[in-house]
Amino acid sequence: QKEVEQDPGPLSVPEGAIVSLNCTYSNSAFQYFMWYRQYSRKGPELLMYTYSSGNKEDGRFTAQVDKSSKYISLFIRDSQPSDSATYLCAFLHTDKLIFGTGTRLQVFP
Amino acid sequence: DVKVTQSSRYLVKRTGEKVFLECVQDMDHENMFWYRQDPGLGLRLIYFSYDVKMKEKGDIPEGYSVSREKKERFSLILESASTNQTSMYLCATLPLSGNQPQHFGDGTRLSIL
Numbered sequence: 313q314k315e316v317e318q319d320p321g322p323l324s325v326p327e328g329a330i331v332s333l334n335c336t337y338s339n340s341a342f343q344y345f346m347w348y349r350q351y352s353r354k355g356p357e358l359l360m361y362t363y364s365s366g367n368k369e370d371g372r373f374t375a376q377v378d379k380s381s382k383y384i385s386l387f388i389r390d391s392q393p394s395d396s397a398t399y400l401c402a403f404l405h406t407d408k409l410i411f412g413t414g415t416r417l418q419v420f421p
Numbered sequence: 422d423v424k425v426t427q428s429s430r431y432l433v434k435r436t437g438e439k440v441f442l443e444c445v446q447d448m449d450h451e452n453m454f455w456y457r458q459d460p461g462l463g464l465r466l467i468y469f470s471y472d473v474k475m476k477e478k479g480d481i482p483e484g485y486s487v488s489r490e491k492k493e494r495f496s497l498i499l500e501s502a503s504t505n506q507t508s509m510y511l512c513a514t515l516p517l518s519g520n521q522p523q524h525f526g527d528g529t530r531l532s533i534l
Binding site: 408 | 425430454461462463464466469479511513522523524525526527528530
């Protein structure tokens with residue numbers, strides 16, 4: 313079993329839709345939970361990170377962590393074409409990051 | 422503002438060549454990392470370094486080596502390039518405290534012919 317599972321997509325939604333991106337993980341020792349956004353031909357950039365179960369909101373983005381189910385989500389409200397990118401979940405474990413394979417999102421006007 | 426600079430955006434080399442990928446950071450971070458990113462496989466850790474002249478193998482170190490002679494510079498070396506090393510290579514940094522986000526460079530897309 314992989315340590316991190318993430319649906320690669322692509323996920324195609326109309327502008328204004330609510331987007332839900334998800335990852336499951338198997339290692340209960342993971343300490344921090346992160347979401348990175350990667351535009352084409354660029355390196356990943358940190359979007360949000362949290363260390364506890366529950367929700368964390370930042371503008372149109374909400375990160376949700378459920379440690380008991382080993383499941384994390386990223387919700388994007390009022391999605392925009394500029395949100396079109398690959399979204400990677402990542403988990404911090406002993407000074408190393410473990411990444412999901414990324415979900416490609418396309419928001420069309 | 423955090424900056425991680427990779428020397429080349431695109432690189433084309435031939436099989437058997439020795440290839441150097443350079444990464445420079447200006448944040449004074451102790452930890453530096455090299456990843457490769459391939460479709461369907463995500464980011465895979467090749468090597469990382471906790472300090473000058475220190476290095477640790479990641480998940481896929483075979484065919485690679487690294488050099489960290491100065492804190493701000495971390496080099497990835499392909500000793501004898503092969504076609505299966507065609508990939509996007511990403512450098513990243515992390516401060517010693519660890520519980521902070523990694524900062525990535527924009528990547529080097531390397532093609533081995």
